[in-house]
Amino acid sequence: MITVAIAKGRMQEDAIALLAKAGVELHPAALASRRLAVEDSSGNYRFIFVKPMDVPVYVEHGIADCGFVGRDVILETQADVLIPLDLGIARCQLVVAAIEKDVLNRSLGMLRIATKYTHLASLHFGALGIPVEIISLSGSVELAPVLGLADAIVDLTETGRTLKENGLSVVDVISESTGRFVVNRASYQLKAEAMSSLTESIERVLEVASK
Amino acid sequence: MSVSKIPSGMRYYIGPEAQLRRWIEDQTMSIFQGWSYEEIITPSVDYYSLFEQGMGQAEARTAFRFTDNDGHLLSLRPDVTSSIARVAATMLARAPRPLRFCYASPVFRQQLQSRAEWRRENTQLGCELIGSNGSTSDVEVLLVAAEILSRVGLADESIITLSHAGIFDGLFNEAGLDQDSRLEIQGLLNSMDETGLKNFFTQRQIATDVAESILLLLQLSGREEVLIQARQSISNSRSLAALDALQKRWTVIHSLGLENRFSLDLADVSGLQYYTGMIFKIYIAGAGYRVGRGGRYDGLTSKFGVEEPAVGFVLSLDALTEVLSRHNRNLVMDSSECTSVKGADLKTTFREALARRARQDQIRIEVPE
Numbered sequence: 001m002i003t004v005a006i007a008k009g010r011m012q013e014d015a016i017a018l019l020a021k022a023g024v025e026l027h028p029a030a031l032a033s034r035r036l037a038v039e040d041s042s043g044n045y046r047f048i049f050v051k052p053m054d055v056p057v058y059v060e061h062g063i064a065d066c067g068f069v070g071r072d073v074i075l076e077t078q079a080d081v082l083i084p085l086d087l088g089i090a091r092c093q094l095v096v097a098a099i100e101k102d103v104l105n106r107s108l109g110m111l112r113i114a115t116k117y118t119h120l121a122s123l124h125f126g127a128l129g130i131p132v133e134i135i136s137l138s139g140s141v142e143l144a145p146v147l148g149l150a151d152a153i154v155d156l157t158e159t160g161r162t163l164k165e166n167g168l169s170v171v172d173v174i175s176e177s178t179g180r181f182v183v184n185r186a187s188y189q190l191k192a193e194a195m196s197s198l199t200e201s202i203e204r205v206l207e208v209a210s211k
Numbered sequence: 212m213s214v215s216k217i218p219s220g221m222r223y224y225i226g227p228e229a230q231l232r233r234w235i236e237d238q239t240m241s242i243f244q245g246w247s248y249e250e251i252i253t254p255s256v257d258y259y260s261l262f263e264q265g266m267g268q269a270e271a272r273t274a275f276r277f278t279d280n281d282g283h284l285l286s287l288r289p290d291v292t293s294s295i296a297r298v299a300a301t302m303l304a305r306a307p308r309p310l311r312f313c314y315a316s317p318v319f320r321q322q323l324q325s326r327a328e329w330r331r332e333n334t335q336l337g338c339e340l341i342g343s344n345g346s347t348s349d350v351e352v353l354l355v356a357a358e359i360l361s362r363v364g365l366a367d368e369s370i371i372t373l374s375h376a377g378i379f380d381g382l383f384n385e386a387g388l389d390q391d392s393r394l395e396i397q398g399l400l401n402s403m404d405e406t407g408l409k410n411f412f413t414q415r416q417i418a419t420d421v422a423e424s425i426l427l428l429l430q431l432s433g434r435e436e437v438l439i440q441a442r443q444s445i446s447n448s449r450s451l452a453a454l455d456a457l458q459k460r461w462t463v464i465h466s467l468g469l470e471n472r473f474s475l476d477l478a479d480v481s482g483l484q485y486y487t488g489m490i491f492k493i494y495i496a497g498a499g500y501r502v503g504r505g506g507r508y509d510g511l512t513s514k515f516g517v518e519e520p521a522v523g524f525v526l527s528l529d530a531l532t533e534v535l536s537r538h539n540r541n542l543v544m545d546s547s548e549c550t551s552v553k554g555a556d557l558k559t560t561f562r563e564a565l566a567r568r569a570r571q572d573q574i575r576i577e578v579p580e
Contacts, residue, residue, distance in 0.1 A: 057326060060327045083405075
């Protein structure tokens, strides 16, 4: 049996649709339930639904053989996993956003940055030589500059709507992110046949979609 | 700070688990010795500069460091190979070749290699075969590794993947990559990041045919057919020679009927800056990461002044113990029955205890309170 970890939230539906096209179908009743681990109709696959940041953890430990998660999360968690496929779903950008557009040019001796992506934020500002104090938050990051907790935030944005509605604008784009198919190193070798056939069927779906 | 806490990355082994761990170590060492590898015990503390030379700066930086009385930088050993390379090139420079060494030694590393490999103290079971070139010694160490996995009952639940450093070295030369670019592309290969590789090729304006060869190699894993497919997309002589070398080793494995224990995964190649020939990685079911790695590093002893070929590997004793202990297979037979010894007073109790100990070594006694 192959265990697949899927990031709950934005990516979940797209990932399930992609898998269905690749011939791995989840029973609607299983999907409707609140169970966190369900099997597909053939009984060859088990799905676990976990928070995005936890997908690389399950896959890296080999508890899940493979998973669906954004590139941003893989980089943030520095997970040691294989990343064979770019799924092109859940496209978004990791950006620096603030109320003041020129916040980066004001020569502040220290910038306060609120984010869920502490590792990527510190890498980004480190490379620019800008001293920052990283404030780690786990949600509603957009509030931080509004309430004066931070000068700017580092967060994901798809359309920029949430940012705009909270009076923030993008001052810098750090990177682009899309959903990736990730595979555990050992599963790739020890369940070689099953893993490569799943990878190939997903790849075929992607090829059809791109035509 | 609380005295009950132990530092992260450290652990205890108690009772049956410690016994299992010792059993695996004993089995492994007896296999090494069965192939004429002599045990070597190297210092736990050594000069940091040794490891910088032996492992390269990036890897050595993971060492726990502190200073000696005279101000020199010391380190808890982060590997054993560096020390063996030094002893081979210096103290044993004139000893007859080949040298065969084996060890079971804890190594210490600061950084987490990943969350799955969380340990900072890790006992390496390893061997080095120094001064012998070519396919004979390569095949020898592969068979030693396979025998260890069989002995601990993991023959059907393990795989050893083979590749060769020359394959990518030839392609990187063809692409004209400098040292920094090589490190970057090795990272991308190590995570099989196809999108990342494609971006890399566009940014560096790598010739299409070389880029396509590299992307094809990324997909190639399996058995002998892999070598045939790889050959069709490669034209430089360094890579072709590497494929020939790999073919030669695979033919031997095949003729020994061991092809189900091995696979060819040409892109499974971390540590390319270190290895010069055959590379292999060891996986076992139940551990999500590589539990062992090895290969040929002919440049190793040259860092200490003598150029000679070397091949070897390490297996993580802690990873093996953890997996086998979860399997619960009773590999270690505790055959001795326990006899409780209790006399009328201390004198008779212990006279009886000593008498029993002297008669039968196999029988376990316990003196109750």
